[in-house]
Amino acid sequence: MILERGGNVSIGQAASRPSRVCVSLGWSPSQVPGMEIDASAFLLKADGKVRGDSDIVFYNNARSEEGAVEVETPARGDAQAFRLDLGAIPSTVERIAFCVTIHEGQARDQSFGRLQSAWASLIDVSGATEIARFELPLAGATESAMIFCEVYRRMDEWKFRAVGQGFEGGLGPLATHFGLSVEDDGAAGAATASRLSEQSQRRISLEKRLIDLEKKDPQLVSLVKKVGVSLAKKGLEDHQAKVALCLDISASMSGLYRSGAIDTLVRRVLALGLRFDDDGRIDVFLFGEHAHDFGSVGADNYTTFVPDMQRRYRLEGGTCYGKVMQMIRGHYRADSSFGRVPVYVMFVTDGDTQDRPIAEEQIREASREGLFWQFMAIGPRKDKAKGFFSRLLASDFTFLAHLDNLQGRHIDNANFFQVENPAEPSDEEMYELLMGEYPHWLKAARDKGVLAG
Known part of the structure; x- marks a missing residue:
């Protein structure tokens, strides 16, 4: 008809x-x-x-x-x-x-x-x-x-x-x-322009980015959609945050960089950043004996991140959490949106730190700031290892678990989980892990005035 x-x-x-x-x-x-x-x-x-x-x-x-x-x-x-x-x-x-x-x-x-x-x-x-x-x-x-x-x-x-x-x-x-x-955008000399509420604006902006991106990288867009499903379950489908990825570059991580496991992790965290951050990028920090601010990674350069990083930085002999934690806090404190827009820090390591007191101090002080620390430990669990040599070689991340439950903080600002290989959990499983405690921290941060609004 x-x-x-x-x-x-x-x-x-x-x-x-x-x-x-x-x-x-x-x-x-x-x-x-x-x-x-x-x-x-x-x-x-x-x-x-x-x-x-x-x-x-x-x-x-x-x-x-x-x-x-x-x-x-x-x-x-x-x-x-x-x-x-x-x-x-x-x-x-x-x-x-x-x-x-x-x-x-x-x-x-x-x-x-x-x-x-x-x-x-x-x-x-x-x-x-x-x-x-x-x-x-x-x-x-x-x-x-x-x-x-x-x-x-x-x-x-x-x-x-x-x-x-x-x-x-x-x-x-x-x-x-x-x-x-809607509200007037206030542009002097221009015709009056109206806009949707902030949530609707962010949805439409993301939609346009994904439409453009799907032509170039449909696999990444598919990941972003999986993130969206996980966030919707937590009531965070319209949530805005900055995303930081903090990667261990100690020598023991070399196999994970060679195998492509870190490539997979970077892609997954970038998909989270595409959902959370209006600029669609994540900030990357590196640590071993020293701390490094790598810069931002987005859809345009994530596929070459590992070789780009390895050209600029050698794998290092030590592991110090505290130095890079201090660098990350300083980086975001200088941002005009600090205290209003939360920062999700994905902290990845395969070993213990040499500066435990400094790391403790950083997490305790950061509990009054708008940063959430998600620790992911990479390595086999000691309690599941069978045999003497397996237990000897298994990873012990009791200190990260200690940071997760650290006393004397303003609010609980950290979470911890462990995987043997960051590429092994399915995409859906990984995003469920990443969102395990973040919504609870958001509520506490707003209730205690750590985050405005």
């Missing part, structure tokens, strides 16, 4: 009365040089407003809270699709609006009038048949945000409506229309 603007069709009147449908959106040409086009679904109450930021479903928030709406791989030549389980939609949701926006369209003088065509279709998932289709009239369109269509509730049935309502000014006015908080 072909619909005109304002036309509707009852989904219940379809021959199969489907409970699962797909709303598919598309435009042509699908790629316009210099134009970034995004699609999203807004779950709306009876008053036409969202219940909160989680009611926006798009590339990086790919599933609504209850799972009734989720991003789907588009069929044919469509650009974006959403799968709906009509039976799972909460009773408080009366309407789902499917929208398309041109990123910074107003600032770039871009509008839907530059497209040749755009459409929305309703598909019965069970039979893969098109129930209805709406071709949007774009001639002369000056808007950079548009509601293409909507699925809405009428009594005990669901309907699909062709909308085609545009918004001058782009995403900001669209967000206001759906009840999201």
Whole structure:
């Protein structure tokens, strides 16, 4: 069925009365040089407003809270699709609006009038048949945000409506229309610009980064999505933090660098950084006998991190935790966001330290700062080793366990776990380990005034 603007069709009147449908959106040409086009679904109450930021479903928030709406791989030549389980939609949701926006369209003088065509279709998932289709009239369109269509509730049935309502000014006015908080960006001499709430902004920014990154590094994007699942379980899907990776470069680590185990670890920690930090990078620190600030690692250089590091630094003969802890604390204290944006420090070692008193002092003093220390020890456990020589060669990390339970701290700011090889736990298992105590520290840090807000 072909619909005109304002036309509707009852989904219940379809021959199969489907409970699962797909709303598919598309435009042509699908790629316009210099134009970034995004699609999203807004779950709306009876008053036409969202219940909160989680009611926006798009590339990086790919599933609504209850799972009734989720991003789907588009069929044919469509650009974006959403799968709906009509039976799972909460009773408080009366309407789902499917929208398309041109990123910074107003600032770039871009509008839907530059497209040749755009459409929305309703598909019965069970039979893969098109129930209805709406071709949007774009001639002369000056808007950079548009509601293409909507699925809405009428009594005990669901309907699909062709909308085609545009918004001058782009995403900001669209967000206001759906009840999201916006504010003026205050740019002098520029046209008034609106923006979504901070959480929504971060989601959209991450979405755009991942769209670009997926073309170059789909494996890394897959990892970022796994991180997202783990964070969602902890209520941290919109959390912002800086991420530091602190790596042992003592000579005993040489086999782990050669085997690729550290490459795997760097990739996993970078994926966490891509979720947590708006700049999508992690800060790397190294320690052996001395402490070193390696600099930042991102999607552009993580694959060459190990050879780059080894060209600059030789593996060292000693192991000193305290020196690098002091360096890390100084590095972040100089950051303007310190005390407001938390810092997640991933501290990796395969041996004990030579400066225990200094390390203790650093962790105790840092308990009043916005840094969380996640210690990961690498090596076989002594208590599981069989035979005299196995026990002799097994690693003893009682000091790291001691730091985890250190007395005299303002709050508990550390956690510790041990693995034989950092590449052996699955991605999912590793992210569960990394998030073991971090949410508890966040709450304590805010309650005790260590972190603002």
